[in-house]
Amino acid sequence: MQSTTPAHAPTTAVRLDHTAVLARDRRLSAEFLAAVLGLAVGAPFGPFLPVDLGNGVTLDYYEEREQPIQSQHYAFLVPEERFDTALARLEALGVTYYADPHHSDPGRINRLFGGRGAYFTDPSGHNMEIMTRPYVRP
Template identity: 55%
Template sequence: MSVELNHTIVHARDNRESAQFFADLLGLEITAEWGPFIAVGLSNGVTLDFATIPADQLAMQHYAFLVSEEEFDAAYARISERGIEHYADPHRQQPGAINHNDGGRGVYFMDPAGHAMELITVPYGGWTS
């Protein structure tokens, strides 16, 4: 059996708020709820399991997602419609813009818990065969 990522825990101030924000923005579904976790399923079978933790224990993390051009268009439209601050770069020097790195498109924004989220349409370094 090959090694695959199955799930990861994403800390949040409010697990429901963060899970719903993420699911709504990317057109995904909340797939399960158990104990302190609310899971959002990704297309490759991985789940992001959102868990509420005390605010003083939250540390900013970075999550990058490879999406199709159509998914990017839909998510970026939601980002714009909702007035979510976004940037073309991780240092937040290019507000209200997207990048075209590696021949694709990318955008950075923060989730409700303060995590840096990134959407890209082409992996870093471009597509390889």
């Protein structure tokens, strides 16, 4: 495949800046994720309610009440020392976490790639993941 990158393209990496996350109730979903990850919900920005992940990426929660919301997957790399705290927050919220993305192994974590990970569902039905090691890519 021939490259379509212009010769004058910048040498800096392309990074995700923000993404919209559809939610039945933007405040409920944003506050849920912020509580689990130990983050803050930002001030509304137009129709969006942001959660800044602290690495230059913002999740902009957008309320969708008319159409069904298709479940998406969002994975969060958390420091090892914050993983147990996130699990404890899920338990305090009464949210079951799972070792697998299909949610068939409740109350357990995985140990993929030498780290720890868990999956859970947010209030709008999105499949969320916390992990302490990034996946190894070939």
